[in-house]
Amino acid sequence: MVSSSDPLALLPPGDGTLGHVAIGDITLVTGVVLPGVTLAVQRWGRVAEDRSNVVLVEHALTGDSHVVGPVDSLHPTPGWWNGLVGPGLPLDTDRYCVLSVNVLGGCRGSTGPSSLHPDGHYWGARFPAVSVRDMVESERVLADLLGIERWAAVIGGSMGGARTLEWMVSHPDRVRAACVLAVGARASADQIGIQTAQIMAVTSDPHWQQGGYHGTGRTPVTGLGIARRIAHLSYRGEVELDERFANRPQPGEDPRGEDLSMSGRFAVQSYLDHQAGKLVSRFDACTYVLLTDALNRHDVGLDRGGVEEALRSCPVPCVIGGVTTDRLYPLRQQEELAALLPGADPLVVIDSPAGHDGFLTEADVVGPMLERTLELAEQGTSEKTRGHA
Amino acid sequence: MVSSSDPLALLPPGDGTLGHVAIGDITLVTGVVLPGVTLAVQRWGRVAEDRSNVVLVEHALTGDSHVVGPVDSLHPTPGWWNGLVGPGLPLDTDRYCVLSVNVLGGCRGSTGPSSLHPDGHYWGARFPAVSVRDMVESERVLADLLGIERWAAVIGGSMGGARTLEWMVSHPDRVRAACVLAVGARASADQIGIQTAQIMAVTSDPHWQQGGYHGTGRTPVTGLGIARRIAHLSYRGEVELDERFANRPQPGEDPRGEDLSMSGRFAVQSYLDHQAGKLVSRFDACTYVLLTDALNRHDVGLDRGGVEEALRSCPVPCVIGGVTTDRLYPLRQQEELAALLPGADPLVVIDSPAGHDGFLTEADVVGPMLERTLELAEQGTSEKTRGHA
Numbered sequence: 001m002v003s004s005s006d007p008l009a010l011l012p013p014g015d016g017t018l019g020h021v022a023i024g025d026i027t028l029v030t031g032v033v034l035p036g037v038t039l040a041v042q043r044w045g046r047v048a049e050d051r052s053n054v055v056l057v058e059h060a061l062t063g064d065s066h067v068v069g070p071v072d073s074l075h076p077t078p079g080w081w082n083g084l085v086g087p088g089l090p091l092d093t094d095r096y097c098v099l100s101v102n103v104l105g106g107c108r109g110s111t112g113p114s115s116l117h118p119d120g121h122y123w124g125a126r127f128p129a130v131s132v133r134d135m136v137e138s139e140r141v142l143a144d145l146l147g148i149e150r151w152a153a154v155i156g157g158s159m160g161g162a163r164t165l166e167w168m169v170s171h172p173d174r175v176r177a178a179c180v181l182a183v184g185a186r187a188s189a190d191q192i193g194i195q196t197a198q199i200m201a202v203t204s205d206p207h208w209q210q211g212g213y214h215g216t217g218r219t220p221v222t223g224l225g226i227a228r229r230i231a232h233l234s235y236r237g238e239v240e241l242d243e244r245f246a247n248r249p250q251p252g253e254d255p256r257g258e259d260l261s262m263s264g265r266f267a268v269q270s271y272l273d274h275q276a277g278k279l280v281s282r283f284d285a286c287t288y289v290l291l292t293d294a295l296n297r298h299d300v301g302l303d304r305g306g307v308e309e310a311l312r313s314c315p316v317p318c319v320i321g322g323v324t325t326d327r328l329y330p331l332r333q334q335e336e337l338a339a340l341l342p343g344a345d346p347l348v349v350i351d352s353p354a355g356h357d358g359f360l361t362e363a364d365v366v367g368p369m370l371e372r373t374l375e376l377a378e379q380g381t382s383e384k385t386r387g388h389a
Numbered sequence: 390m391v392s393s394s395d396p397l398a399l400l401p402p403g404d405g406t407l408g409h410v411a412i413g414d415i416t417l418v419t420g421v422v423l424p425g426v427t428l429a430v431q432r433w434g435r436v437a438e439d440r441s442n443v444v445l446v447e448h449a450l451t452g453d454s455h456v457v458g459p460v461d462s463l464h465p466t467p468g469w470w471n472g473l474v475g476p477g478l479p480l481d482t483d484r485y486c487v488l489s490v491n492v493l494g495g496c497r498g499s500t501g502p503s504s505l506h507p508d509g510h511y512w513g514a515r516f517p518a519v520s521v522r523d524m525v526e527s528e529r530v531l532a533d534l535l536g537i538e539r540w541a542a543v544i545g546g547s548m549g550g551a552r553t554l555e556w557m558v559s560h561p562d563r564v565r566a567a568c569v570l571a572v573g574a575r576a577s578a579d580q581i582g583i584q585t586a587q588i589m590a591v592t593s594d595p596h597w598q599q600g601g602y603h604g605t606g607r608t609p610v611t612g613l614g615i616a617r618r619i620a621h622l623s624y625r626g627e628v629e630l631d632e633r634f635a636n637r638p639q640p641g642e643d644p645r646g647e648d649l650s651m652s653g654r655f656a657v658q659s660y661l662d663h664q665a666g667k668l669v670s671r672f673d674a675c676t677y678v679l680l681t682d683a684l685n686r687h688d689v690g691l692d693r694g695g696v697e698e699a700l701r702s703c704p705v706p707c708v709i710g711g712v713t714t715d716r717l718y719p720l721r722q723q724e725e726l727a728a729l730l731p732g733a734d735p736l737v738v739i740d741s742p743a744g745h746d747g748f749l750t751e752a753d754v755v756g757p758m759l760e761r762t763l764e765l766a767e768q769g770t771s772e773k774t775r776g777h778a
Contacts, residue, residue: 030647189634189657197618229586245578258419268578
């Protein structure tokens with residue numbers, strides 16, 4: 001039983017209720033000290049007495065700690081891996097405790113640009129730049145606070161995959177097994193290019209106000225909307241989009257009218273307008289800029305002799321997966337991970353038209369990958385036991 | 390000899406000098422009448438007495454009629470097909486006259502948004518929307534004026550390829566042979582998506598001023614620059630960009646600094662800044678919007694029973710080419726053209742890392758395609774001669 005003096009009492013209940021854990025100051029890679037950091041946390045399942053059964057699930061850029069569950073007043077989006085976490089499901093909460101943390105710098109409960117600065121005003125763009133390594137450092141502090149020496153597994157896709165990779169390379173002794181989906185060892189030129197264009201779209205919006213828009217009643221929704229349209233296209237497959245929308249007009253509209261007012265839309269425009277509208281209503285623009293910039297900085301090889309050396313020296317048993325039609329993190333990047341990580345299973349190629357989002361939508365393939373990851377975690381335990389025998 | 394009463398006297402000399410031809414009013418597909426249209430024209434070589442040797446070369450979105458030649462006071466960019474047009478070159482100006490026309494709605498000498506309206510003010514966004522079909526209609530009027538019954542060939546890539554396709558399908562009797570590079574039969578959902586995001590970036594810039602910025606001293610350079618960054622990435626190959634820039638910082642700059650000011654750049658950012666800067670210094674933002682919108686409207690099958698019927702009924706002998714790494718007009722689109730056009734040679738697959746821009750950079754492959762196109766044009770002539778015998 002977990003007593004009230006037990007550090008696990010810091011956690012919310014095991015039914016997915018949102019909780020908040022104060023982890024103190026965090027020193028960032030840049031040397032900046034971020035004071036009084038809070039992380040938003042959700043968990044599903046019970047922590048075993050020896051704390052060996054906790055699986056850390058890492059969310060993507062605009063995701064949050066709500067891995068499973070319905071939309072409710074605290075959760076603007078349904079769980080992004082509904083069907084994969086729960087009793088008897090691939091991440092089986094009868095055996096494991098699944099923990100998810102809103103990323104450092106996020107806007108869904110953790111300290112970030114839309115939080116209050118100690119001076120009582122919003123952080124906004126005064127928030128210091130963070131890297132994926134800083135995100136992992138904040139989670140390392142959390143694990144220490146909770147007395148979790150070693151995660152049973154760390155699992156994530158896209159930005160969540162980048163966090164997972166950093167965990168594996170920074171703290172291989174604290175990760176029994178890992179699953180990394182739809183990401184690369186470092187940002188590519190193309191990613192940095194399209195991501196900086198998105199950042200420019202947000203920060204060029206007159207409502208950006210040098211990043212100090214919080215509390216002014218004017219937010220850069222147009223710029224964030226443009227960024228999301230670009231990003232959303234990069235998340236989906238080219239053929240998939242064309243099969244779904246082609247160049248059809250939105251019903252009742254004429255995108256081939258006589259003037260340039262652009263009042264009539266194509267169906268795909270209406271779809272992207274909808275995607276943009278959904279994001280701007282739930283996500284903070286400055287947080288989008290901060291986390292996008294963190295993805296630009298992502299490089300597991302930095303100050304470690306490069307990507308190849310960093311990956312080759314990481315022994316964590318792991319499962320790597322990529323999607324055939326991923327345009328943002330193309331399959332060549334996961335091929336590199338699987339080739340260089342000595343603990344990696346052969347690459348799992350997810351054959352899907354859904355593009356980058358395939359890691360969210362292809363539960364039929366992702367489910368067995370998660371099961372395999374836990375199998376690796378268990379093998380690690382039994383080998384360790386054998387070693388001690 | 391061409392006498393001064395000869396309509397060919399409307400043309401500039403055959404050395405590539407820029408000229409302008411007034412073609413009168415143009416009735417657009419939408420029914421709008423565009424008054425007093427001028428087209429900017431360049432040509433290389435002599436027009437044969439029977440006018441059977443004129444090759445129309447169609448430029449892409451931000452190109453112009455300067456197909457070959459150096460940068461000079463009238464031409465801000467070097468010829469985009471230098472090395473392919475000239476005496477003894479694939480488009481051999483000892484035998485053929487190569488003619489190129491700045492597109493209707495363009496900003497390099499033809500009537501467009503940056504031209505003066507009959508009321509003495511700039512057209513700006515009052516300029517009516519145009520389609521690729523309207524561009525071809527203006528060139529049809531020009532051909533009539535010049536007494537050119539039939540082009541020896543029509544040739545183009547990207548937007549120039551769309552114009553070429555429209556020529557083939559609208560006026561198959563006036564095109565002896567054609568070469569179509571790096572384009573599709575209609576805009577795809579992905580193209581419309583990324584192109585409308587670019588249009589939003591321009592028209593959301595506060596300097597856009599509802600498209601009435603001409604003459605105000607303030608132009609939407611930030612928005613156009615964002616659009617160009619996005620577009621430029623779509624023109625290049627993903628691997629090529631990464632091999633060239635990876636995630637290296639721009640020398641002397643630190644893109645991993647401690648704040649979000651983004652003052653330090655990655656090398657690929659600097660490259661895209663440079664590309665954006667070059668474009669905004671030479672290209673009109675409203676023209677960019679107009680022509681991008683025209684590409685969204687592009688559909689050779691519109692009002693012709695669809696793409697398949699339109700292409701299957703077009704007998705023009707032609708050469709179709711696409712680039713393996715083209716992300717904007719992926720190879721599947723040129724495969725479709727080659728499969729459906731009864732006069733098409735087997736598809737020429739340009740194996741290049743350069744992406745969409747391969748149709749500009751891979752002269753080694755494009756040269757023989759142009760030669761083959763002229764061979765088809767000559768076969769057409771001799772078959773016609775045999776038919777008459």
